[in-house]
Amino acid sequence: MNNLNSKYCKCDGSLDKKMEHEERIAVYMRVMLLSLHILGLLAIQFRSIRIRRWWVRPHLKEHIRQQFGALSTIFIYFYLNDQEQFYHFVGMTTEHFSILLNLVRHQLTKHSFRTPLLPELKLAAVLHILVHNVDPKTVALFYRIGESTIYAIIPEVCQAIVDNLMDVYIRLPATTEDWMDVANAFYQKYQMPLCMGVLDVKEVRIRQPPHSGALFFNHKGFYSVGLMAVCDSNMMSLWISVGDFGGANDSSKFARSSLGIALRDNLIEIFTLAIQVPNTHISLTPFIIADGGFGLQRYVLEPYPLDIHSPIEHSIFDIRLGAPRKLIEQGFGITQTFDRSCIEQMKV
Numbered sequence: 466m467n468n469l470n471s472k473y474c475k476c477d478g479s480l481d482k483k484m485e486h487e488e489r490i491a492v493y494m495r496v497m498l499l500s501l502h503i504l505g506l507l508a509i510q511f512r513s514i515r516i517r518r519w520w521v522r523p524h525l526k527e528h529i530r531q532q533f534g535a536l537s538t539i540f541i542y543f544y545l546n547d548q549e550q551f552y553h554f555v556g557m558t559t560e561h562f563s564i565l566l567n568l569v570r571h572q573l574t575k576h577s578f579r580t581p582l583l584p585e586l587k588l589a590a591v592l593h594i595l596v597h598n599v600d601p602k603t604v605a606l607f608y609r610i611g612e613s614t615i616y617a618i619i620p621e622v623c624q625a626i627v628d629n630l631m632d633v634y635i636r637l638p639a640t641t642e643d644w645m646d647v648a649n650a651f652y653q654k655y656q657m658p659l660c661m662g663v664l665d666v667k668e669v670r671i672r673q674p675p676h677s678g679a680l681f682f683n684h685k686g687f688y689s690v691g692l693m694a695v696c697d698s699n700m701m702s703l704w705i706s707v708g709d710f711g712g713a714n715d716s717s718k719f720a721r722s723s724l725g726i727a728l729r730d731n732l733i734e735i736f737t738l739a740i741q742v743p744n745t746h747i748s749l750t751p752f753i754i755a756d757g758g759f760g761l762q763r764y765v766l767e768p769y770p771l772d773i774h775s776p777i778e779h780s781i782f783d784i785r786l787g788a789p790r791k792l793i794e795q796g797f798g799i800t801q802t803f804d805r806s807c808i809e810q811m812k813v
Contacts, residue, residue, distance in 0.1 A: 525611055527580045534609035536586045555589055556596035562588075569625040582610070582618070590615065591622040635702045637695075637724070644735045648751060650698040655789045657754075658742045661735070662695040662703050664755040664765070665793040666715050683711035691718050692797070695753060698789070700796040715758035719765075728764045736764045754789055 523529065531537050543551035544559055551559055566588055573584035590608045594601055605615040638644045644661055651660040668689035674681060681688040689711035695704045706722045719725040731737050739748040752766040761767050768786050769779040 522611070525609055530609040534586075535607045536583070536589055540589055554596075555592040557592070562592075565626070565630075568629040569622070572625040572628065573622065582614070586610070587618045587622050591619055594619065635705055637704045641735045641738075644733075644751070647697050647703070651789060652743065654698050655785075657785065657789055659740055659749055659751045660754055660766075660789060661751045662697060662753050663789050663793040664693070664695050664719070664753050664759065665790070665797070666718060666758075667692045667694075667797040668711055671711075679712055681711040684714075687711075693718060693722060694793060694796065695724065696793050696796050698792065700792050700799075702796065715756075716760045719755075719759055728762075754786060756790065 570584045573587050575581040601615045651657045673688045683689050691709040693706040709718045741748045768783040
């Protein structure tokens with residue numbers, strides 16, 4: 466009996482050792498498969514990571530920029546020796562460049578553990594792009610600036626210019642006397658009494674924004690944003706609105722604008738008054754001249770619709786109205802090159 470028990474005990478012990486060995490192998494296999502899976506994931510991640518050869522490319526280093534960059538070479542030479550070529554280079558005189566630089570310097574000055582780009586460099590590079598309608602990548606190589614950097618400083622410089630010059634050059638008259646000065650200038654040049662400005666919209670071509678559908682697709686057959694402006698008799702902008710959907714019509718764009726809302730809610734006092742027309746006994750409400758797309762309103766005057774059977778008085782009225790309307794079209798024509806370079810070429 467004792468021999469039989471010892472035989473069974475030896476069998477049970479060998480079975481236990483065999484099962485323990487198999488379990489150990491199974492654990493090893495699971496660990497091995499898990500480690501292989503993790504290594505595969507790491508390989509996929511490393512494959513997607515771009516290994517940088519340089520922190521800064523050699524031709525973009527500060528000492529190379531100071532020695533071979535356009536600011537240190539051709540820009541400084543034109544600034545000191547050739548005023549005519551400098552004007553062709555950045556679109557303004559040295560005096561105007563210095564004034565503009567002093568206005569925007571505080572916004573363009575950055576502080577970093579690395580040597581930041583000079584405000585002069587940022588302003589000169591962006592003006593070069595705006596004036597000559599060139600690819601920013603070319604200007605980046607010319608000034609020894611990184612490609613991503615040039616695309617970052619374009620909106621930075623443009624925003625600084627807007628912040629410092631918007632209120633200086635684009636100001637809606639604040640008082641009744643200021644509005645009457647605008648109206649008197651129109652009357653002296655075009656014999657158009659009580660005209661407070663000329664209104665129009667320019668469609669600036671853009672690339673279709675992602676997921677925008679037909680919001681920016683206008684009636685002319687391309688994608689655009691609206692640039693709406695009111696100018697005085699000297700083609701100086703009194704008010705602008707930028708960025709409305711190209712697919713909207715002119716009247717709805719104006720109705721949603723700050724000026725349209727102010728006129729509709731009688732927030733501008735002079736447009737609620739009846740003022741006597743010079744050399745007559747007639748009193749009229751001041752108005753803004755626009756084309757037929759804006760619709761006839763109490764404060765917006767538009768030409769008569771084209772009709773071969775219309776009376777001669779209507780034709781004379783349209784001719785008189787068309788003379789000041791050319792002002793805003795000429796003003797848009799002056800800015801056409803800048804609009805194209807900013808939005809079509811720079812892709813910002």
